[in-house]
Amino acid sequence: MTYDGPPPFDSAQERRLGIPGVGAQAIAGNPLTDAEVEMFEMFKSENWPPERRRAYIMEIVQRRW
Numbered sequence: 001m002t003y004d005g006p007p008p009f010d011s012a013q014e015r016r017l018g019i020p021g022v023g024a025q026a027i028a029g030n031p032l033t034d035a036e037v038e039m040f041e042m043f044k045s046e047n048w049p050p051e052r053r054r055a056y057i058m059e060i061v062q063r064r065w
Contacts, residue, residue, distance in 0.1 A: 019032070019040050032040075043053050 019037065039056075042048075048056075
């Protein structure tokens, strides 16, 4: 039997660990959803500036209300 290292991330739960503030959200009883984790990963991978991130999130919030 060979060991090829740890398995790749297979759930948003595991990917949450790399996002700042996730622990505080969970402690507050409002953990991030899988879609929210994916959104923050997109921000990071595409190097979105903070202003663009805020605008994107505000657009989502306004659509929900």
